[in-house]
Amino acid sequence: MPELRKDPVIGRWVIIATERAKRPDQFSSAAQNLPPEKPCPFCEGREQETPPEIYAIRKNNTPPNGPGWELRVVPSISPFLRIEGELERKGRGVYDIMNGIGAHEIIIETNQHIGNISDLSEEQIAQVINCYIDRTRDLERDLRFKYVLIFKNHGWSAGGSGIRHSRSQLIATPVNPKRVKEELVGARNYYDYHERCVFCDLIRQELELKDRLILDLDGLVAVTPFAARFPFEIWILPKKHSCDFTSMDTETRINLGRIMKKVLSKLKKGLNDPPYNYVLHTAPFRRPKVGYWKSIDYDYHWHIEIIPRLTRVAGFEWGTGFYICPLPPENAAKFLREIEV
């Protein structure tokens, strides 16, 4: 009998196929007809092919927009949102409209032409995390923005392009995105009732049950969520309660780099370098006087969600918001635990 499970934070139901579940190794990413690889504008020496850099980690005071860097942030060449201008809201009949103000930046994680972040060193990944924090803090000063969404599209089916150079993206938005709000509201409702953080409860329960635990390492855990939407969906959470990713101390940044490298290497090795997205879930900017998210310091808990793209989202998922996961997360966790990296 298939099982319906409810996500304890946002209340989304998923259907976990149990009887007709596939074996974990049947999901291994098949070779795809990928579009031909394009010349890479992100490699060292091609700095003129991107818009001027916003941020960089450079050696020996090398000048901006030339070689000599380890990590570089540039504006997107085809931004969804633009940084210039005042925010204007207007109505038109039943519709509401805003102009497309925001920031869209590309974080080039290495000067080498390496495709998967799991092939960078732990220190390099920690440096990427540092950069996420620095950029978010910088954008927080711009009062037009309410949220910074940091994510990665790895591989073609995950929305990646024909340029296979490891990078992440950052988008600052003038409104709190719907999906983020749902999670914040869900966490707050749980807190109002229990006076505990739902994610802390979740971590406690997962550490006790262990069947969905992939790694428990240096104060961070990697688990497959109880109500996984996708096969091999993975969450990485800090054990210590914190709503805000940017408040992480130096040691945690290094430890996060380590667990991310381990988890993403397991995925790459176990499933033949599958396409995936990861998305950082963190609190919106908590500026004084906003006041709306009063208990957020206590009720919300930052984490990273990794979604391998091994199945296709179809009419049922679009229509219902219900997901069908053809692999129980317990089987996925067991498979990933056993892969040596």
Next chain:
Amino acid sequence: MSELRRDPVNGRWVIVDSDYPTKPESFEYEPNIIRGGGTCPFCYGNELLTPPEIEAIRNPGTGPNTSGWQVRVVPNKFPALQIEGELDKRGLGIYDMSNGIGAHEVLIESPYHNKDIPDLLNSEVEAFLSMYCRRTIDLIKDKRFKYIMIFKNYGAAAGASLEHPHTQIVALPMVPKNPMEEIKGAQSYFEYRDRCIFCDIIRQEMQEKERIILENKHFLSLCPFVSRFPFEIWIMPKKHNSLFFNMRSEELPALAQILKDTIHKLKVVFADVPYNFIIHTSPVNGSERGLEYYHWHIEIMPKLTRTAGFEWGSGFYVDSVSPEKAAQYLIEAKV
């Protein structure tokens, strides 16, 4: 400058890129080329390869599970939910779960392996649409079911696992999140204004005209103002009605006509494009919210782009072609 538009029903924001709209010829999509070959369980002569049929429209004198049908409904061989058993909801620590009770049926739209909706006769389209209603009416006799979801995945890229065109019908033991959100959005609008938001949308669209693709006596097809995907299309009944299966008999031929012509136009702009469509309707069996304020409609989503991290993380969508522009291409497409 791109524009942010907010869906008046569910509050979702969409970024519409109006600076550099993508031209139809530059979308890199995976076309759905029907190759045939192999043994198709949905073709004539292979009726015994599916589970026994639930209902069919048949030529007189033909028996169940033989050839000679026009529309055939069978249980899904790999159901996401199972029909037998009592609903058993329970908790596990902080988690909630339930057994997977429900019905999962496959409706084979026609006996023709390589004919999609635009290739069928009007009467053939009408026949399978009437079967959507018949199946719904039959399924809701089972009081465990609170929502009937009817959708089509056309082409592998849109999630279809078999080539032969078919629709799926899923009966669910609870109202799923997306319809619930829509209904709540429509409800709060109704409480404030005493009007159906969809009726207001139709009025505004008929006035502004720039997003309307086709119109007949009973229906409109249009590119919604807040399209999540390029060339997203809605088909809406002009007369207020919250339940799809309550359609009046004179509406059925008009729906067949507009559905056929709209998908035909879409396929003229994008040859062999994979797509999904979903019927949005009100819940049933004690969950009948929204009789006054919800308005059934069909949402058609061509599979032209790949959803990436930004959409998953934010619930924000980026539409690289404004619906006004998309409507223009579709209006001009000759069928």
